[in-house]
Amino acid sequence: MTQFRLYGCPACGQLQFPPRRRCGRCSGTALGWMPASPRGVIEDATIVRRAAGLAPGEVRHLATVAHESGARLIVRTPEALPAGTAVRLEMHESDALWADATEG
Numbered sequence: 001m002t003q004f005r006l007y008g009c010p011a012c013g014q015l016q017f018p019p020r021r022r023c024g025r026c027s028g029t030a031l032g033w034m035p036a037s038p039r040g041v042i043e044d045a046t047i048v049r050r051a052a053g054l055a056p057g058e059v060r061h062l063a064t065v066a067h068e069s070g071a072r073l074i075v076r077t078p079e080a081l082p083a084g085t086a087v088r089l090e091m092h093e094s095d096a097l098w099a100d101a102t103e104g
Helices: none
Strands: 005-008 032-035 039-048 060-067 072-077 086-091 097-101
Touching (some): 072 086
Parallel strands (some): 072 097
Antiparallel strands (some): 039 060, 060 072
């Protein structure tokens, strides 16, 4: 498994999502992908029942995750996860962010 990364500013260490041209903290412009903790907590979740590419009856689970850095991420989950659930984040080959409940 590759290391989880978020876009951020090496000058001040601020991680942000989605990627931006300028740092929200120090206005730096030398931003790039930086190693980040893969941990977060579900804030809210929804189930998408109709979308392009979904077969009839197929659903997609989405959640807003509060990352340890303060960034908020919209991710896919394998199942409905309630608010407050601790999750581990990972980037899949499709470039989709996924979260799965952590054990313990």
